[in-house]
Amino acid sequence: MVKRRFASIDIGQVHYWTAGEEHRGSAKPPLVLLHASPFSGRSLNALTEPMGQSRWAIAPDHLGQGDSCAPTLAEPPVEYFSDKMIAFFDALGIAAADLYGTHTGAHVAIDIAIRHPKRVRRLILDGVGLPNETLKNEYVAHLRERPPFDYTGAQMMWAFQTAQDLYLFFPYYDRDTVHRRKRDMGSPSDLHRRALELLRNLRTYHQAYIAAFEANPGGRKYPLIPQPVLYTVAAMDGSAAAFDQVAKMIANCTARRYPEGAIAGDYGAAAPMFRDWLDS
Amino acid sequence: MTTLTIERGFLDIAEGQIHFRAAGGDPRKAKKRPLVMFHGSPGSSKQLERLILAMAGSRPVMALDTLGMGDSSPPAREDADMTYFADAARRGLDWYGVTGQVDLLGHHTGARIATEFAIASPSRVGRVILDGMSAAPTEQAREYAKTLDKRHLIDQIGTQFFRAWNDLKDAYLFRPAHKRLAANVRPNGLPPLSLFHDHVVEVLKSYPTSHTAYRAAVLYDSPARLPLLKMPVLATCARHDSPFAALDEVARLVPGATKLVQPQDNAENLASDEEIRALGRVFGDWLDK
Numbered sequence: 380m381v382k383r384r385f386a387s388i389d390i391g392q393v394h395y396w397t398a399g400e401e402h403r404g405s406a407k408p409p410l411v412l413l414h415a416s417p418f419s420g421r422s423l424n425a426l427t428e429p430m431g432q433s434r435w436a437i438a439p440d441h442l443g444q445g446d447s448c449a450p451t452l453a454e455p456p457v458e459y460f461s462d463k464m465i466a467f468f469d470a471l472g473i474a475a476a477d478l479y480g481t482h483t484g485a486h487v488a489i490d491i492a493i494r495h496p497k498r499v500r501r502l503i504l505d506g507v508g509l510p511n512e513t514l515k516n517e518y519v520a521h522l523r524e525r526p527p528f529d530y531t532g533a534q535m536m537w538a539f540q541t542a543q544d545l546y547l548f549f550p551y552y553d554r555d556t557v558h559r560r561k562r563d564m565g566s567p568s569d570l571h572r573r574a575l576e577l578l579r580n581l582r583t584y585h586q587a588y589i590a591a592f593e594a595n596p597g598g599r600k601y602p603l604i605p606q607p608v609l610y611t612v613a614a615m616d617g618s619a620a621a622f623d624q625v626a627k628m629i630a631n632c633t634a635r636r637y638p639e640g641a642i643a644g645d646y647g648a649a650a651p652m653f654r655d656w657l658d659s
Numbered sequence: 660m661t662t663l664t665i666e667r668g669f670l671d672i673a674e675g676q677i678h679f680r681a682a683g684g685d686p687r688k689a690k691k692r693p694l695v696m697f698h699g700s701p702g703s704s705k706q707l708e709r710l711i712l713a714m715a716g717s718r719p720v721m722a723l724d725t726l727g728m729g730d731s732s733p734p735a736r737e738d739a740d741m742t743y744f745a746d747a748a749r750r751g752l753d754w755y756g757v758t759g760q761v762d763l764l765g766h767h768t769g770a771r772i773a774t775e776f777a778i779a780s781p782s783r784v785g786r787v788i789l790d791g792m793s794a795a796p797t798e799q800a801r802e803y804a805k806t807l808d809k810r811h812l813i814d815q816i817g818t819q820f821f822r823a824w825n826d827l828k829d830a831y832l833f834r835p836a837h838k839r840l841a842a843n844v845r846p847n848g849l850p851p852l853s854l855f856h857d858h859v860v861e862v863l864k865s866y867p868t869s870h871t872a873y874r875a876a877v878l879y880d881s882p883a884r885l886p887l888l889k890m891p892v893l894a895t896c897a898r899h900d901s902p903f904a905a906l907d908e909v910a911r912l913v914p915g916a917t918k919l920v921q922p923q924d925n926a927e928n929l930a931s932d933e934e935i936r937a938l939g940r941v942f943g944d945w946l947d948k
Contacts, residue, residue, distance in 0.1 A: 383669050383676060392666060440664070446730070530852055532824040535859075557683035567813045568867070574820065578860050619812070 381431070383446075386439075388466040388580035391448025395467075396420040397441040398616060406627050408500050409435040410657070411468075411476045413484025415506070418576045426479070426653075433654065434477075439467055441483065443583030450586050457594035460587055461490040468498055477657055481505040481643075483590035483591035489502035490594060493603050503609045503653055506643060508618030509598045510623055514550070522585040524579075534581060535574075542573040548610050549617060562615070562642075564640045601628035607652025608648025609656045610634045665708055667730075668725075670701035670751030674739070675732025677751040680704040683715030687756045692785045692948065694762045695752070696722035697769025699791065699927070700873040703729025703861040706927055713939025715796040718946070721757070723748055725768065729861055729867035734868070740875045745775035749783070762946050764788040766927070767902070768876035771884075778887045787948050789913075791926060792847045794905040795882050797933070799835070804916050808870040821937040823863045827855070834901060846899060850928035858928060893918040893945050900926040917945070 382400070385392040396419075401407070410430050412423045420427070420438035424566060430436040440447040441453075442463055462485060468476065475498050480488030485507040486518060492499045526541075527533035544551040546565050548558045565573065577584055594600070598621075608629050612619045614637060626634035641648035663682045670677040686693035694714060698707050704722035709722045724731035726739075726747050734743065752758070762785045765773030770792040777784040793800075812819040829836040831850070833843045849855050862869075893908040896903045898920065910918035922941060923934035930938070 381676075382671070383678075385667050385669070387666070394667075462850075528852070528856070530855070531851065532821070534856070535817075535820040535824050539820050543815075543817075564815055567815050570815060570817065571813050571819065571863070571866070574817065575863055577861060578856075578863075 381428050385446075386467055386470040388463060388470055390442075390451050390463070393439050393442070393448070393463075393467045393470070394420075394446035395437050396424060396427055397438070398428050398436045398558075400431075400432055402431075402433070402435045404418065405434070407434045409437055409471075409473055410475045411464075411473070411478050412436060412438040413464075413478065413480040413487050414438060414444075415482035416441070416591065417444060417580075417584040418573055421445065421572065421576075422644070423481075423646070425644070426650055427645070429650040430479075430654065433658075437471070437476075439464070440574070441487070441587035443586045444580055446579070449580075449583045455586055455590055457486055457490045457590040458494065460487050460590055461494060464491055465495050465498060474498070475500050477501045479503040479505065479653065480507075482507065485588050486591040486594035487587070489604060490599050492606050493600060496605050499606050501609070501657060502604065502606050503611065503656070504629075505611050505649075506613065506616045506618050507595075508612070508621035511598065512582070515592050518550055519589050521550070522589050526581050530579055534578060538574040538577040538581075539570065541577055543568050545573075547645060562656065598625060598628055601625060602630060604629055604631075607631045609653065611637060611649070611652070613637040613641055613645065613649075616643045663712050665711060668753050669730075671897070672732075672747055672750045672754060674726070674735040675695045675725065676923045677732070678704070678730035679751075680708060680710050680711060681719065681721045683719040686719040686721055686761070689719045691718045691720040692760050692762050692946075693721060693757060694764060695748070695757075696720060697725065697748070697763070697765040697772040699767030700725070700876055701728060701862045701869045702858060703731075703859045703865065705729065705857055709935040709940055710764075711934060713936045714943055717912050717943050718762075721752075723751065725772065725872045727870075727872050728865040729862065737871055739871050741771045741775045741872075741879055742779065742935055744772050744872055744875070745819070748772060748776060749780055759783075760785045760892075762786045762788075764942065765790065765792075767791045767793075768872060771783060771876050771879045774881075774884055774888065777890060778881050778884065781889050784890055786891045786893070787888065787907065788857065788895060788942055788945070790921075791818055791896050791902045792881060792885070792894065792905065792909045793879070793902045794908045795880065796878050800877050805833070807873045807877070810870075813866060819863065819866055823866065824859050827859050827862055831855075847925060847929050853859065854928040861930075874889055881909065885895045885909065886914060888913050888916075891948075892916045893919055893942070897919055897921040897923060897926040897930070899929075902903045919945070 391503040419440045707722045726734040763773040770789040896906045
């Protein structure tokens with residue numbers, strides 16, 4: 380079972396999802412899993428749970444997302460998120476951890492690995508590629524638009540439609556034929572939870588998202604990662620196109636795509652690959 | 660003066676986790692009896708935040724989300740009654756190490772949980788505040804209980820988001836909520852937007868699983884249970900709160916109860932910050948008697 384906890388840092392509480400607490404203090408370093416925007420560590424439960432069978436697995440919510448406290452800056456850079464993550468490590472007594480990061484989480488993980496190298500043993504990067512400058516600028520501009528918040532309940536419609544459109548389009552705000560995605564709509568309970576996570580964080584959900592977009596211009600941080608890296612991507616992930624190119628930019632890189640047929644978020648298929656590499 | 664802040668946490672029990680909000684220091688190390696609060700339905704301890712802060716200046720306060728509501732796990736059984744929810748709370752406090760005497764404050768559904776906690780573990784409870792306890796369930800209440808399971812409204816087109824917003828709005832504006840007539844108008848508007856929004860969010864969090872505790876509360880046989888309380892009890896209600904008409908009977912049913920009509924007209928989100936602070940002082944003074 381994945382449990383929920385809070386840890387206190389200087390600016391408030393970080394909420395995290397965890398499995399394998401019985402392995403706390405064991406010889407294996409804990410695994411810290413960092414999620415994609417704009418939701419929460421809940422999105423990694425299907426990975427946190429199997430990884431917790433053999434190690435302490437911890438999936439914190441980014442500040443301003445899920446149930447973690449909000450950042451204290453209006454436009455915090457990625458360094459802010461990674462430094463607060465180190466404060467979270469300190470709060471839990473974690474000297475060094477293995478890191479898994481997907482999308483936003485991968486950009487925070489890269490920054491932690493480069494700027495706090497002693498706190499990271501190994502790094503799994505999932506679903507990051509090379510940024511398209513035009514798309515990035517457009518996406519960030521869109522994220523800066525404030526969602527509605529009024530007595531008509533417009534925010535209810537905004538949150539639910541956004542949760543839906545993340546399934547239907549890429550980017551989710553371009554709802555034309557060109558940007559249509561071919562995939563199943565989320566289940567009722569999944570859409571319910573995702574819309575609620577947006578509604579809880581109407582004023583802050585975008586902050587880690589924007590920081591991630593601005594975190595690694597031109598992919599110039601990839602060559603600076605000092606730790607061994609497992610670089611992976613699912614077949615339908617938007618970043619898959621640059622897979623071979625990015626793999627060459629990372630110094631100490633093991634590049635493995637998700638198993639055949641697995642899509643992003645299919646952690647049942649990916650977990651054994653991650654576990655084997657961490658234990659190798 | 661130290662600024663009080665609310666911290667959140669989880670208590671582990673066999674069927675999952677109980678989420679809580681707390682302020683005023685560690686209840687395991689307190690010199691004074693900690694105060695444990697239970698919220699009304701549907702909602703969570705989020706709706707008690709202002710009262711927690713109003714009372715945490717003089718004692719540690721913990722407000723638990725009822726199983727199936729807020730961020731707590733669902734109850735283990737669909738037919739669970741109030742004794743189950745009280746037992747779950749006690750098991751959660753045991754796990755956390757709050758094993759000494761506590762005071763209890765329950766609002767509406769929470770008043771039933773506080774009552775059952777106090778009946779089952781009288782030696783663990785100092786004083787009890789029952790805020791908005793009802794009398795015996797009426798036929799109307801039995802009909803209402805049949806409408807509380809809203810799981811079927813959670814769908815791929817977001818029906819529940821529109822429904823939750825409007826149901827809560829109607830609950831503030833009409834009594835009963837579904838009778839939208841001049842004769843049923845409540846004498847108030849809506850709470851401040853942020854409180855109203857947060858309340859809808861907590862209701863939606865609870866949508867899949869809140870009906871079990873809510874139904875058990877609506878059907879609660881208070882005339883049979885209230886006479887079993889053995890400790891000092893404050894029976895209280897705000898004038899415009901829905902169970903106000905039952906206050907006299909509730910006070911009569913509890914042996915030796917003190918009755919208090921609250922100084923402000925409205926309960927919960929409709930009371931102003933100053934009114935909530937004043938209410939916290941009144942409650943705190945009674946607990947310290």
